[in-house]
Amino acid sequence: MLSYVNTDPAAPLPNMFGAFGMTSASNPMMTLNEFSYKKGTEIYGEKEPAAYIYQVKTGAVRSYKLLTDGRRQIGAFHLAGDIFGLENGSEHRFTAEAIVDTAVRLVKRSSLELAAQSDAMVARNLLSMTTNNLQHAEDHMLLLGRKTSLERVVAFLLEMDKRLTAASVMTLPMCRRDIADYLGLTLETVSRALSRLHQLGILGFLGNNQRQIVILDRLQLASLDLRD
Amino acid sequence: MLSYVNTDPAAPLPNMFGAFGMTSASNPMMTLNEFSYKKGTEIYGEKEPAAYIYQVKTGAVRSYKLLTDGRRQIGAFHLAGDIFGLENGSEHRFTAEAIVDTAVRLVKRSSLELAAQSDAMVARNLLSMTTNNLQHAEDHMLLLGRKTSLERVVAFLLEMDKRLTAASVMTLPMCRRDIADYLGLTLETVSRALSRLHQLGILGFLGNNQRQIVILDRLQLASLDLRD
DNA sequence: CGGGGGCTTGAGGCCACTCAACGATAGTGG
DNA sequence: CCACTATCGTTGAGTGGCCTCAAGCCCCCG
Numbered sequence: 376m377l378s379y380v381n382t383d384p385a386a387p388l389p390n391m392f393g394a395f396g397m398t399s400a401s402n403p404m405m406t407l408n409e410f411s412y413k414k415g416t417e418i419y420g421e422k423e424p425a426a427y428i429y430q431v432k433t434g435a436v437r438s439y440k441l442l443t444d445g446r447r448q449i450g451a452f453h454l455a456g457d458i459f460g461l462e463n464g465s466e467h468r469f470t471a472e473a474i475v476d477t478a479v480r481l482v483k484r485s486s487l488e489l490a491a492q493s494d495a496m497v498a499r500n501l502l503s504m505t506t507n508n509l510q511h512a513e514d515h516m517l518l519l520g521r522k523t524s525l526e527r528v529v530a531f532l533l534e535m536d537k538r539l540t541a542a543s544v545m546t547l548p549m550c551r552r553d554i555a556d557y558l559g560l561t562l563e564t565v566s567r568a569l570s571r572l573h574q575l576g577i578l579g580f581l582g583n584n585q586r587q588i589v590i591l592d593r594l595q596l597a598s599l600d601l602r603d
Numbered sequence: 604m605l606s607y608v609n610t611d612p613a614a615p616l617p618n619m620f621g622a623f624g625m626t627s628a629s630n631p632m633m634t635l636n637e638f639s640y641k642k643g644t645e646i647y648g649e650k651e652p653a654a655y656i657y658q659v660k661t662g663a664v665r666s667y668k669l670l671t672d673g674r675r676q677i678g679a680f681h682l683a684g685d686i687f688g689l690e691n692g693s694e695h696r697f698t699a700e701a702i703v704d705t706a707v708r709l710v711k712r713s714s715l716e717l718a719a720q721s722d723a724m725v726a727r728n729l730l731s732m733t734t735n736n737l738q739h740a741e742d743h744m745l746l747l748g749r750k751t752s753l754e755r756v757v758a759f760l761l762e763m764d765k766r767l768t769a770a771s772v773m774t775l776p777m778c779r780r781d782i783a784d785y786l787g788l789t790l791e792t793v794s795r796a797l798s799r800l801h802q803l804g805i806l807g808f809l810g811n812n813q814r815q816i817v818i819l820d821r822l823q824l825a826s827l828d829l830r831d
Numbered sequence: 832c833g834g835g836g837g838c839t840t841g842a843g844g845c846c847a848c849t850c851a852a853c854g855a856t857a858g859t860g861g
Numbered sequence: 862c863c864a865c866t867a868t869c870g871t872t873g874a875g876t877g878g879c880c881t882c883a884a885g886c887c888c889c890c891g
Contacts, residue, residue: 421831440745440831448748450741463734468741491726498719498726505733506691512740513696517668517676519747520787524879551838559748561880566839583887585838603649603668752847779870792847794871811855813870 394430394458395487395500407480412473418460421470425462427481431455434477435548438469439556449557451511452549454539461504474548517603519559527558528568529599532578536590547586572596623715623728636709640701646688649698653690655709659683662705663776666697667784677785679739680777682767689732702776745831747787755786756796757827760806764818775814800824 409432412418418429421440429436436453450469453459462468462484491498518527531554539545547554551562558565572578577596581587590596637660640646646657649668657664664681678697681687690696690712719726746755759782767773775782779790786793800806805824809815818824 440741442745442749442829442831444829446749448745450744463731464738468738492723495720495723495726498723498730502726502730502733503691505730505737509733509737509740510692510696512737512744513668513678516678516740516743516747517670519744520676520784521670521674550836556748562837563839563881564879567879570839585887601670601672603670778868789848790870791849791872795847798871813855 394504395490395497407482409478409480411476411478414473414475414477416473418471418473418479419467421468422466424465425460425467426484427460428458428484428487429453429460429471430458430480432478432480434479435474436471436477436479437474437549437553437557438471440469447556448559449553450515451508452553452557454548458504461501461508463505474553522601524558524560524564525568525571526599526601527560528554528565528572529596531558532572532588532590532596533600544581544587544589546584547588550586623718623725637706638709639704639706642701642703642705644701646699646701646707647695649696650694652693653688653695653712655688656686656712656715657681657688657699658686658708660706660708662707663702664699664705664707665702665777665781665785666699668697675784676787677781678743679736680781680785682776686732689729689736691733702781750829752786752788752792753796753799754827754829755788756782756793756800757824759786760800760816760818760824761828772809772815772817774812775816778814 412434418436419425419427431453433455435455436457436459437449438451438453438459439447439449441447451459452474453471459471460467460481487497487501491501518530522530535547536545539547549557551565555562555565569578573580575595577590577592579589579591581589640662646664647653647655659681661683663683664685664687665677666679666681666687667675667677669675679687680702681699687699688695715725715729719729746758750758763775764773767775777785779793782788783790783793797806801808803823805818805820807817807819809817
């Protein structure tokens with residue numbers, strides 16, 4: 376289930392040391408371990424002690440909270456290169472699951488905290504990352520509290536387009552239910568919104584794959600995305 | 604949100620130096636200015652350069668985002684002792700307004716950043732505050748995306764009860780519309796939810812003042828607050 | 832080929848929104 | 862002191878957008 380990966384591929388990804396403003400040489404004690412998770416498996420659970428910090432190498436991850444009766448809110452999707460699992464308290468505040476088969480790099484939380492104490496650069500990057508997460512959450516509050524279903528789906532498409540488009544086609548790793556739980560909707564409502572955008576000629580699907588989406592009219596799509 | 608709730612009204616507020624882990628003596632260059640804002644006036648606007656960081660001395664503040672057509676989402680209320688206006692980028696991401704007549708302390712952003720570079724303690728407190736803001740936003744996403752109107756109002760009451768109750772009665776500084784825009788509802792829906800809780804004997808109003816609320820059955824109220 | 836997961840689409844229902852009326856309170860000025 | 866006005870809050874009636882429930886299609890994979 377949980378396989379250990381040793382091979383360092385021809386990685387185009389900036390690694391975590393770089394992300395935190397460190398060189399491996401300057402921190403010989405810190406090791407970059409790697410793990411793989413099969414589609415659908417849990418990486419960590421809410422309220423578990425936060426021992427590690429993660430970076431997506433390949434694949435995609437969803438972070439979510441559950442209500443007691445099963446209602447789910449996905450707070451963020453983590454794609455290739457993203458760092459997640461960053462907590463200040465000792466516990467994780469989300470459950471993290473692999474959406475598809477996913478490989479991650481991980482580093483001990485304690486090592487990073489140690490580094491932050493002596494290296495102001497590391498501390499600053501830590502703060503900067505947390506602030507980016509905060510900014511995303513703030514924007515998402517506006518979406519969840521005040522936008523219509525169509526506006527939410529449009530915002531989602533523009534976000535994903537920016538984050539994972541290779542060439543002009545984007546391949547979504549997540550299913551309609553994941554999108555719905557991210558946007559505070561039902562999967563049917565998401566599907567209807569996508570159909571409507573398809574019908575309007577704003578987007579198209581590549582072949583019969585409903586997760587491969589091409590934005591045909593970026594201007595019109597952007598006009599449906601209300602700015603604050 | 605930020606954890607500086609002044610439980611003893613006679614005690615002076617912990618000031619910003621304390622909050623950031625500094626003594627005034629250790630930072631003679633930093634000055635704590637004070638300013639007052641009349642009810643309804645803007646403290647700073649979204650996308651304005653973030654020159655200062657603020658702490659509520661007395662009064663209350665709302666931080667919100669607007670869509671182009673006027674829809675509003677309040678991201679947080681700032682009460683006595685709370686620090687707000689903390690940004691990592693150079694611009695404010697919310698508009699901040701005084702809900703009632705409000706006095707604030709303020710400190711130059713640049714001085715704080717300078718202090719954070721040399722003092723790891725300050726840097727750590729800065730990160731801790733940002734993380735608290737993030738945690739609040741994450742919880743609020745769940746509320747906005749997945750909770751019913753009654754659940755939202757209950758959560759609001761419990762949050763306010765924890766943050767501003769002196770004795771057993773809480774005096775809300777904000778109007779129904781503010782509450783609605785915080786919870787992603789309309790003011791009528793908020794009013795109906797409060798009426799329902801009143802009718803159920805869960806809460807009462809002090810005299811004819813609809814902003815002075817007494818929680819009569821804390822257990823029953825808590826049972827309506829779904830936990831994740 | 833059968834089964835199951837993912838997606839779409841339709842029909843109907845419900846919760847929150849919209850629109851409106853009304854009461855209470857506070858402030859203003861005569 | 863009494864209008865007069867504005868603001869705030871409650872409540873009712875009706876609407877509508879999203880949800881619920883259900884059927885059916887497509888594709889993948891055994």
